[in-house]
Amino acid sequence: MYWTIALIIYVIIAMGMVISLLVNGIKPAKTLAWLLAIFTIPVAGILLYWMIGRNRRKYSWKDIQEDIAINNYLKKIQRNQDSVETLDMDSKGFAKLTRLIEKNNGFKPTKNNDVTILKDGKATFDAIFEALEAADKYIYLLYYIFEEGELADRLIALFKKKVKKGVKVKIIYDGVGSYSLSKKYISKLKSIGVEVYPFLPFKLGRFLASINYRNHRKIIIVDGKVAFTGGINISDKYLKGDLVLGKWHDMHLRLRGASVRELQVVFEIDWFLVSGDNSEFDRELPPLREKVGNQIVQIVYGGPDDYFSPIGQTYFAMINNAKKYIYITNPYIIPGTAILKSLEVAANSGIDVRLLVSANADSVLVNWSVRSYFESFLLAGVKIYLFPEGFLHSKIIVSDDNLVSIGTANMDIRSFEQNYEVNAMVYDSKTALLLKQEFLNEIEHSIPLDYKSFKNRPYIERLKEGFAKIFSPLL
Template sequence: MYWIIALIIYVLIAIGMVISLLVNGIKPAKTLAWLLTIFTIPIGGILLYWMIGRNRKKYSWKDIQEDIAINNYLKKIQENKDAAETVEMEAEEYSKITHLVEKNNGFKPTKNNEVKLLKDGKATFDAIFKALESADKYIYLLYYIFEEGELADRLIALFDEKVKKGVKVKIIYDGVGSYSLSKRYITQLKSIGVEVYPFLPFKLGRFLASINYRNHRKIIIVDGKIAFTGGINISDKYLKGDLVLGKWHDMHIQLRGASVLELQVVFEIDWFLVSGDNSELNRDLPSLEEKVGNQIVQIVYGGPDDYFSPIGQTYFAMINNAKKYIYITNPYIIPGTAILRSLEVAANSGVDVRLLVSANADSTLVNWSVRSYFETFLRAGVKIYLFPKGFLHSKIIVSDDNLVSIGTANMDIRSFEQNYEVNALVYDQKTALLLKQDFLNEIDQSIPLDYETFMNRPYLEKIKEGFAKIFSPLL
């Protein structure tokens, strides 16, 4: 008797989820994948959908963000002549992308910025600690992974010194990405006067509703004058490597100029979400230094509560906009239909499309899923290179010697629709040429894939890739 009641309840729940998918499902492939999951994995399929399949836009914080943070704060920036160093991009090759980002985020390109490329952990943390040591007003940090170790110990010692001198220190860490961060360390941060909050931490009442939505951003702001973002987390593995993958390679950037204020807006939105404190949104803006550089930068950010995918659309626009070449470095290229087709069209149209992917991976299932698209890419003429030395974690796009994207977002559905991400677009020939040369140097050390050879890979590999590809819309 009881099992019949349980079965009826289960069927009703499953039917309810199916109706929800049919009504709210936007992408047929993803909808079909969830329908198969629900009906082929009893109970587990429903739990998986509840955890990672529901449409975040139906449980949106977007109104709070726009009304309290974006609209008011951006209006304040635009009214402040000292801080509003925006520029209208008149060149047709740029205008569509800049207008797209502005419509999605409200951020215009800013001029007179200084962009410094920071390759790998040592260069990045040398620059970060130098900037932190110069702070005299405030330090803001937001990280997906914040791990204890030598870097964390150096940070807490520096924070202790700075707080005693009146510097305000605020930290946001992701509740899942930084799961190993101990209560002892967090208590120590609070004891020295650091304000620290987790982003969507593990809580029994909302575990299933929030587990899939992570803050993957990496941001540091120092006094509103210097900012950092990119792929590097607070982890000793960026200096020492790890036993499994070896050395971690990544790209970060240091920004000075008006673009720092755009990154600061992103941090302050997230701070309001985790703390409920909107005082930072109401204070006066920091005054900008005199012209610090000649580079144009535009910040683009996105999350699961966006009705469009700002970063996904930006990647799509960059690929479609490329005339001569587009070089992409990313460890997780699991494209949706739009990105897949845009890369195919670009390559078939004569654009030099090259992908640089790590030969080593930190997830077996994700690695199979990434490789499941190689055959399609190679058939279209996309050139693929596997970087064999350690783990390549950079998220970089460089195109036509004039446009660069560097940030936290991978080229996958998760980064487009489920994670909170942030990238910097740099409209600058010097930066593009530096990254282009770096890309060419990296592929010289990498393994090029050939279509005919790849087609002859072991049949078992094809089965693994096919299995992973079925679930790629869910990864």
């Protein structure tokens, strides 16, 4: 009898999910795959769908009041932006791209910025601590991974000193990415006056609904004048490496100028979501006229609550807009159909398309999934290089000597649809040429792949790759 009741309940739940898929499903292939999973994998199929298959645009934990408050704040930001005129961007060939980002995020390209490229951990943390030491009003931090160690100890000592001088310090850490952060450390932060909140921490009532949706952003804001973003987390491995992968290589940005406000807005929205405090939304925003540089920057951010995928669409547009070349450095290139086809079309049409991927991976399953696309890429003429030294964690795209994207987003479904991410678009030849040369230097020390040789890889490797593709939405 109990089994009969359980079966009836299971069927009712399954049918409810089927109806939801039919009503809200966007991609037919994806909808069919979930229908098969629900009916062929008892219990596990439903749990997986609940964790990663639901349309977050329909099932958001944000209520209507939150949406209204955020939208009104973004409108106020737009009215106060010191932006580049559309004519200027037309002459540079970026009008469509900048309008796309503005449509998705509300942010226009801003001028008078100073952009500094920071390579690897030492340069990045030297610049970060220099900026933090100079803070006299506020320090905002948002990190996916915040690990205890020497860096964390230096930060807490600095925060203690700054809070005593009246500097406001706010921290957001991801509830999963920073799972190792101890209660003792968090309590110490609070005891010295730091405001700190986790993003979607483990809670029994919403564990399955939220575990797959993480805040992968890395942001620091100092006094509204200096900002940092990129791929580097708060972890000693960026200085010391680790026993398995060795040295971690990554790129970060220091920004000064009008673009700092855009990054600060992203932080303030996330702060509102974790704390419920929207006091920052009510502040008057004076126009930003101070000229600190001559670089044009536009911030693009996205998350699972966006109807369109802002970062996925931006990557797609960058690939399609490339006239001569597009060089991509990323450890997690697990493209969906659109990105896959756009890279193949670009290569087939004569664009110099090159991918620089870490030869070593922090996940075996991810490594198999990344490699599962190599054969198709190589056949289309995409050049692939494996970086052999340590772990290459950078997320960079450089194109045509005038366009750069650096940030937190990988080139995979998770970054496009499931994680909260942020990238900086830099429309500047000096920055592009610097990173182009860095890319060319790196591939000199990397392993080039050949289509014929790769195609003849062992059958067991192909099997592993095919298996890993199934789980790519989770990776």
